[in-house]
Amino acid sequence: MLNGKFEVDSKVGQGTTFSFVIPLIRIDLLKGVKSSISNSVSVVNKITLLVVDDESVNVEFFKALFSSTPIDVLYANNGKEALHIYKNNSSIDVVLMDIRMPVMNGVETAQEILRVNPKAKIIAQTAYAMSSDRDKYLELGFAGYISKPIEQEKLICMINLLTE
Template identity: 35%
Template sequence: MENVLHRKLQVLVAEDDSISSYLIEKILKQFNCTITHAKNGSEVVALCQQNPNIDLILMDVKMPYIDGLEATKQIREFNKEIIIVAQTAFSLIGDKEKAIEAGCNEHISKPIEQEKLMTIINRYFN
């Protein structure tokens, strides 16, 4: 699968686990991306309010202060266009549905597989 994007993407990695964040960044570096990090849901919402040019959020569902689903709901109040991909460590029955209901565009299980993430990015940005 081709990893080439037609423009530089602004990606927000919302992840409180540094190892997971590192692995996601390693995959994203193959694309033409500018990467910003947030470690909790409150930070994600604030960054999205400050920067309307963010194209994609990889949103960990389990984060401190405000979880990823609540952060998604808050973001959708002021930004309906941004692509939000929920990421969960333990994909249980109903997780995908809860993520979509909260306003996420997609759901992906951790550990994130490179091919799956590439497919999602290409679906929305190529």
């Protein structure tokens, strides 16, 4: 059905190895993201947003998501890079912080940013959402919490609230 291949290699007393190959079918996941952006919620203020995410597909998603908004977006691939960008750019209004990242995770990075600026507005974002996560991240000093997959309207509303 998918033109794949499945193999079994079994040796008595040694064990069994199963392998399979499924051909990759490339799909442009971002196709149509720009055109699907809703006009019902718009950015109230011109702001600078720092997006911190180690996954390139997520970065591309955010680029498409914010391309038709007045938001100036800066990107960092890990917490250490985000901290450097934040310290060197006083115009950052909001930080959208992935929680699970290499080098320096989102919680550690947020704590360092909050040491630099106790009034920093940081939104925690994670794909590993648990019902108790929101309260946990708010207690740690995050200004907001959003779980993946991210809904554009919800994110824009949160950014608007934080930048009023």
